[in-house]
Amino acid sequence: MPFARQKSQIDIRPLLRAHAEWIVHLREYVYGSGTLDVQVIMRDDQCDLGRWIYGEAAPYRHLPEYEAARQAHALFHAEAAQVVNLMEAGRRHEAALAINQGGRLRNQSAAMVRSFIRLSERLASPSPTATARPPDAADCEPARRPSPPAKTRPFSPK
Secondary structure (H helix, E strand, O other): OOOEEEOOEEEOHHHHHHHHHHHHHHHHHHOOOOOOOHHHHOOOOOOHHHHHHHOOOHHHOOOHHHHHHHHHHHHHHHHHHHHHHHHHOOOHHHHHHHHOOOOHHHHHHHHHHHHHHHHHHHHHOOOHHHOOOOOOHHHHOOOOOOOOOOOOOOOOOO
8 A cells, every 4th residue: 555645745644554453353363263374474575564564665775864764664564463373372361461452562653653653743744854865776786695604523622
């Protein structure tokens, strides 16, 4: 779902509504309705907000507000995956605590929403640093995982 620009302001409300609807779906799952796939839930690029942050908003990745929003969103998905894992382990009470007011998932959700609001405010500002930056050559390369450390032989005094 694309974000809308209105009078040089970014309207993230549709994305945040989609996020809220998704939380309702997770609540329904915890209280006995439907199924969820933890492998999909844990990915932060599968929902509307994730597709936006990695798609249309990616040119703003040089902004600290972008990175804060991206990290908060990734942490939200990690918490949501934990709720599904709790359910799969038969620990419904703990899952319910996480999604209820004051729970870890709800707290992370609130932090994420605040970070996206700060990002949208920054993007709506007339500041020249809020403009999109063309991708660097390094930005176009696929992300690479660091190589594992070289195996060393254990020290043994002789």
